[in-house]
Amino acid sequence: MDSFTQEDDLIRLARSGNPGAFSELVGAHQGALRAFTARFAPDLETADEVAQETFLRAYQGLARFELGTDFAKWLRGIARHVLQDSLRRRAREAGVRQRAADAFLAESMARRVASAEEGDDTDFRLRALLRCVEELDEGPRELLGRRYREGLSTIELAGKLGRGVSAIRVHLLKIRRMLRACIELRLRKSTV
Amino acid sequence: MNSEEWDEFLAACLDEGSAPDLSKDVEISPERASEALDLMEVEGLLRHAHRRDGDGTSFRDHLWRRIKAEESRPGFVRDVETALSGRLSAQRRRLAGLVVLAASFLVFVAVWFLVSRPSPETHDPLAFVEDMLRPREAGGVQLPASSSEILAAVRATSEELRWMEIPWLRDLAEAQRLAREERRPILLWTGGGGPLDRSCGCAYGLRRGPLSEDEVVGRISANFVPVALDRDAASRAAGPAGELYRSIHRQRPAYEGLWIVSPDGRVLDAHSKPPKERKIWSQAVLYTLDAGLKAFGPVEPRIVQPFSLFPHRGTGFTPAGAVSLAVSSRLIHNGRPDGPVVEDGMDLSAEEWAGLSPPSVAAGFEWTVPEALARRFCRALSPAGDVGTMPLPQDAKVAELKGVVESIQGNRAQVSLKGRWETEHFVDRKKEGPIRCSASADGVLVYDFAGQRTVSLLLVFRGTYRHTPPWDAPRQCGAVVEWTE
Numbered sequence: 001m002d003s004f005t006q007e008d009d010l011i012r013l014a015r016s017g018n019p020g021a022f023s024e025l026v027g028a029h030q031g032a033l034r035a036f037t038a039r040f041a042p043d044l045e046t047a048d049e050v051a052q053e054t055f056l057r058a059y060q061g062l063a064r065f066e067l068g069t070d071f072a073k074w075l076r077g078i079a080r081h082v083l084q085d086s087l088r089r090r091a092r093e094a095g096v097r098q099r100a101a102d103a104f105l106a107e108s109m110a111r112r113v114a115s116a117e118e119g120d121d122t123d124f125r126l127r128a129l130l131r132c133v134e135e136l137d138e139g140p141r142e143l144l145g146r147r148y149r150e151g152l153s154t155i156e157l158a159g160k161l162g163r164g165v166s167a168i169r170v171h172l173l174k175i176r177r178m179l180r181a182c183i184e185l186r187l188r189k190s191t192v
Numbered sequence: 193m194n195s196e197e198w199d200e201f202l203a204a205c206l207d208e209g210s211a212p213d214l215s216k217d218v219e220i221s222p223e224r225a226s227e228a229l230d231l232m233e234v235e236g237l238l239r240h241a242h243r244r245d246g247d248g249t250s251f252r253d254h255l256w257r258r259i260k261a262e263e264s265r266p267g268f269v270r271d272v273e274t275a276l277s278g279r280l281s282a283q284r285r286r287l288a289g290l291v292v293l294a295a296s297f298l299v300f301v302a303v304w305f306l307v308s309r310p311s312p313e314t315h316d317p318l319a320f321v322e323d324m325l326r327p328r329e330a331g332g333v334q335l336p337a338s339s340s341e342i343l344a345a346v347r348a349t350s351e352e353l354r355w356m357e358i359p360w361l362r363d364l365a366e367a368q369r370l371a372r373e374e375r376r377p378i379l380l381w382t383g384g385g386g387p388l389d390r391s392c393g394c395a396y397g398l399r400r401g402p403l404s405e406d407e408v409v410g411r412i413s414a415n416f417v418p419v420a421l422d423r424d425a426a427s428r429a430a431g432p433a434g435e436l437y438r439s440i441h442r443q444r445p446a447y448e449g450l451w452i453v454s455p456d457g458r459v460l461d462a463h464s465k466p467p468k469e470r471k472i473w474s475q476a477v478l479y480t481l482d483a484g485l486k487a488f489g490p491v492e493p494r495i496v497q498p499f500s501l502f503p504h505r506g507t508g509f510t511p512a513g514a515v516s517l518a519v520s521s522r523l524i525h526n527g528r529p530d531g532p533v534v535e536d537g538m539d540l541s542a543e544e545w546a547g548l549s550p551p552s553v554a555a556g557f558e559w560t561v562p563e564a565l566a567r568r569f570c571r572a573l574s575p576a577g578d579v580g581t582m583p584l585p586q587d588a589k590v591a592e593l594k595g596v597v598e599s600i601q602g603n604r605a606q607v608s609l610k611g612r613w614e615t616e617h618f619v620d621r622k623k624e625g626p627i628r629c630s631a632s633a634d635g636v637l638v639y640d641f642a643g644q645r646t647v648s649l650l651l652v653f654r655g656t657y658r659h660t661p662p663w664d665a666p667r668q669c670g671a672v673v674e675w676t677e
Binding site (some may be wrong): 019023026030039040042045047059060092100104105112125144148166179 | 212228237238
């Protein structure tokens, strides 16, 4: 999508009931929106559920979108509300089950989503993360690959590597801390 | 909590997606909470970056199913309309303010104009049906009050039509060509009479059962080249497609069901009998699909764009000028659905279609539709999906359809239709029976006499269906036949 005008044409078509036009809009925005929801949601299933709900509400409320403005920003605005609802529901449920730490973190994340600045930097953070992963030493990079690309659980990793589950978890935690520091550094330098 | 305990707590949070329990006197400091949230964001992005469905195919498929389900919800279109009418109201207020200054009479005219003008941005395919059911203050056609109830009870829900979201082909040779080109297996579905139309019992069960389950629809659409064939016609077909069909049946003989076939004609798996426990039928079909896929090898999932399996059913014309009326029928009890819907099409040639038009458009003009054409509507009388139990035109003992031009507005004539039918036939014209059906129908036809063409038709049937003895207690049924230009 190289301009709002082209996108506005698609939105007009989608409003008139053309399913192909909305399909194109979904295709153009789903990657960024799913990254945004994955960043704040507790797991990918919840993230996708939030993204689905966001597109559904967008489809129902297309008439309310102001043509000539940023459609991606509008979508993120809807997603932020859906995310907050989801996180607060999770916090309430955790509270009922007397899981205070879980409730506290879910509520804190909901507040973070609410106060997130409108100029979203998820795409920048994602690209920075990938670069930071590339820059890791071979050992941590391989461990990340087995955990995320191959989808091995920490228990499976512990079995394969002959180490304790707790040791693997803490090792992964240290790698994430390194990645967080690397991303923040790139954000400060504004370079990916 | 010391730093080691905090690390273990945080590591468990990130690994399990939820925080372990903490004793009541332990508090998480703002700094530690901030770190936890930062690392949860990193974890979310790491998981997102390594998604297996990176292209979002299944996400989009699922979204489309949700949108379709929402669209069938009565309030859905109105959500959009509400927003549009809000914007129209704002325009209307501004316009009215200016016009009030000029003359109150003009205000009235302007408001009346805005209220009566249809919004160009709304899209409601059912609008014409609702219009026909709306009571009219003067002239026009008003259907009996029970018509709305029958319409609501008979028409299919979106859940019942999921099987239509699978991109079925009807040509085995074309399916084989596509399978070779896209390197994916063929899913062959056969039944007596053609599984996409009125068909035999098993095909009908698959249609309203496993083949309307989200997971099955998604698995087939993304991985297979699905093709649906009438077993009798396909088994008699000449040429390579007929040979392939017969070869498939020689490898895994069965009367009807699903076959998974490689592009070179090798049967990889098949499913022909529903399990005794119907609840696990979908699981059994999924098991067959997965086994077939495993035997075939890796398949690149594909994206299925929204499409219409019956692009002309209930709307528009075929290139030859024929129409396909949408027919829905169902058993009903106390105004509520009492069984699965039968979705069917009734094809009328251009000449037959013209036979429904009023010979004269003078208000009050009455005429009788040719009996041969009235007999064609017999298929709406049976609420059973099996083609053998459906009455054919020759089975009608009574078939009457009469029209009256009720009113003329502009170039359009509103015509009321009334009809009655009685049929009697034996299953497949030879076996047990008789099956007896009787029904009456009320309807509306809108005729554009400037263009000399019918622009919409709605017929609502109410009647009784008696199956073969000893199961011949009369059961209430309803049907809807509809078409719009």
